[in-house]
């Protein structure tokens with residue numbers, strides 16, 4: 001699966017918010033170490049019988065202020081994706097660190113989580129593994145957001161080893177039926193894109 005835009009690897013929107021121009025982000029953050037913690041959380045989710053997806057929130061100076069994982073089944077709610085769980089359980093911190101936090105996830109956020117992350121004013125999102133099945137790029141257009149509202153930096157799959165670890169974890173926790181359904185859907189969508197570029 002090739003995403004039309006943005007290309008995997010690195011993406012920064014053209015959107016800028018003058019209000020937050022002065023906030024200094026630590027560009028030396030070690031993405032691999034935080035993604036490793038997100039993956040540890042993903043493994044915890046798997047042990048509890050949930051989808052193996054984890055997430056971490058990090059301040060501009062590198063402090064972890066929240067970590068968690070998917071609780072879809074343990075909390076019996078379809079909204080309890082790892083990212084949504086962090087947002088809902090740390091709402092006051094979202095205000096304190098408005099437009100300053102980095103969200104690390106083991107899997108590319110879905111449309112719901114990406115839209116919420118933007119509303120929650122994340123400054124940067126880094127994910128270990130692209131998700132061509134349900135990732136936000138299948139249908140969310142960031143360029144459509146008001147340009148004075150959002151500034152966000154997106155980094156996809158910065159560490160090949162962690163990408164592979166996330167993929168293996170995901171595949172080993174999916175049923176054969178789910179795997180086939182996802183592959184069939186991706187295949188059909190790619191074919192449609194090829195026929196109607």
Ligand SMILES: [Zn+2]
Pocket residue numbers: 081082083109110111112113114
């Ligand atoms: Zn999600």
